[in-house]
Amino acid sequence: MAVGPAVVASRPAYEIPVREADDGARFADPGADAWLNTSSVEVPLASAPSGAPNASDVTAERANVRVVRTESELYVRLEWADPTANRSAAGPRQFPDKAAIELPVNASARPPISMGSTGTPVNVWVWSATGGTEELLAGGPGTTTRFANATVAANATHEDGHWAVVFHRDLHASNENRTDVALENDLNVAFAAWDGANMERGGHKAVSEWYYLPFAPDDGGPPYEAILWGIAGLAVVLVVATTIEGVRRARDDDGGN
16 A cells, blocks of 8 residues: 655755654554655665676665654555565565665664675665565675574555555664664664566665664754755845845936936
């Protein structure tokens, strides 16, 4: 079920607004009306750097992202266009649709976006249309380790040629190798999608750049929107003043003649 766009204020580039809510359970369903009252960001996707065959040929071009945070849980909703729902991996040339969220293990870090590095590992939450959800730890390409017990859950729907998936997890990490999103720091986040009908799998996927969730406390400075309105207001004042001065001079010139 596609959720319509919400009216949003101007925001810094690469910021994904976070809605605070008391009851997170109502956001677990990707088609829930509760998502209508959240702000969204259209995140561009492009092919991931990869040596896989046809890696530059990917289907997903953008994802719509919405985020909700309660006192104990984080909910992230991804929606992207995919004409067919590929749910099977039974055959040698059958691949399921997938989506993923990447987070730095150290919430204050900004790792290399291609699966982190040895010194700055990442967590990856992966949903598959086969019905499974995985949590991965990676310290660079080719170093992926699967957690034995996933603490991330996901619910998905496919309607009108779109997948919508809601990932949700406790804010507090269960161990040091998982991202703790309860910290009061801005948190980098990236996204990926695989189209099984296009035989996308592994490194053959559509990915985003790093975005961030603004969890850091307000520093008390003027909000971004107020700055923009202030600049616009100043521009209007200058235009009006210039116009008045031009009219005055024109009148003076007429009087002199």
